[in-house]
Amino acid sequence: MLIGYMYHASKMARGKEQSEAEFLAEYDATVFERPSVAVDIVLLTTHEGSLRAPLLRRADHPFRDHWSLPGAFVGIEESLERAAARALAQKLGLEHVFLEQLFSFGDPRRDPRTRVISVSYYALVDHARLEPHLTTRADLELACVDVPWEGETGGAVELRSPEGGKLDVAFDHEDIVGMAVKRIRGKLDYTPIGFQLLPDEFTLRQLQGVHETVLGRPLNKDSFRRRMLASGLLEATGERQRDVGHRPAELYRFSKRSAV
């Protein structure tokens, strides 16, 4: 059914002189057909030189046995951000990770069941924090993100199992992951999000590796170093690496003072 150029119920009160309180008491919110609203989360991490994101195997129709992003329907009294955090906690057991809204996908046919608008989020986490939650679950795969474009061109990406096989992905979730990659590539240079993909203490080389993995291209070591140290976002811990088979690098941490 197409409800094309509809007017909202509030128009019905026109003419009558009501107070706002009276208006709200009489307001009937059920007049128009409403879409469902869900959140879907692209949880990105880096591992062995590639970007990864956990996907869940769908047990039910539609897209049964296809892989989908962790998500949840938004509760009627729940904020979007809370719904996203809840989905991460329920589906992956993760809390307190960097989480930011990405884009809302609203094509009327994107879900064959009914109209579902997906407010997508992206999250960033150090692989070491994610790993304990990945074991012993056949319905969870840490997919490798295969980006077929350069820079911030954008578009859908391919998702592969760590063994290399292409995964069948449900809904428009390949577009959503593509949008997430495009977004963090754009933000990497001028916001401190690279740190979110590393443990609290890290070396400059590790940070460069993360940037290279996200951007999908090698970076110049010298200028990366200079830029990072000049940014004022890094704080030397005074510690160094141990047992590394070569000269140990200094450890840094993200200086939150500078984020103010």
Next chain:
Amino acid sequence: MLIGYMYHASKMARGKEQSEAEFLAEYDATVFERPSVAVDIVLLTTHEGSLRAPLLRRADHPFRDHWSLPGAFVGIEESLERAAARALAQKLGLEHVFLEQLFSFGDPRRDPRTRVISVSYYALVDHARLEPHLTTRADLELACVDVPWEGETGGAVELRSPEGGKLDVAFDHEDIVGMAVKRIRGKLDYTPIGFQLLPDEFTLRQLQGVHETVLGRPLNKDSFRRRMLASGLLEATGERQRDVGHRPAELYRFSKRSAV
């Protein structure tokens, strides 16, 4: 009513062996309470050195006589982008303007009537195209955007009538406009959106003026010139200004070829 950690209806089919077609035929989309979804549009333009956005005076509760962004509820068979374009056409009479999704605002209490999630868009248009639609409407005001922060810090802005008085703004629409300003400030330098705020043919000085208005700070003439000409996005028309009381500047147009 709080439907907290709900599960979606698809779970109910678990166990039974159905085909996807059977599943969809039986699917009941009305089980859970759903939010309303609306679009709100920040239509930005520049005029006399300030950023402006049209606001409509609300005739009905809630927020009667407050000023709000043009918007519409999303039809059940209508894409988000189409709903946004429709709102622009219906409320302001404008078609074929640059339009891009901004952010989704979903605080459960942002609308006192019922749960309304707003998928916001920003649009850009040359003031000359907007002006004909502004006349003879007391319920429409081209508000001046007063940005109390620098760069891309972000946050709510103040909206003033062209005469300078602060406007009472409905809902969270000051946050939405603030987000729009933050977004275009960020995109101005590396995407060709400045052109959207000018007529088809314009001088470099006019383009610089637009950039200065958007960014809220003066720019260096020489390097702005160099950057723009080096970007390859501009195409000289061969024409020049007329009747300007000083040396007429060359007219340029946005070269769409380079956008490929």
Next chain:
DNA sequence: TGAATAGTGTCTATAAGACAATATCCC
């Protein structure tokens, strides 16, 4: 001719890329 802004040329400061030299750890 003068006012006003357009457009050009040059110098300097800053940041990025390239490359070389030295430092420090483990084996």
Next chain:
DNA sequence: GGGATATTGTCTTATAGACACTATTCA
């Protein structure tokens, strides 16, 4: 000592800001 990577220093090149100068129109 040898292997490996970290760290520092220097040179070159590209870009942005500053400033001076010339050009072109209308009044």
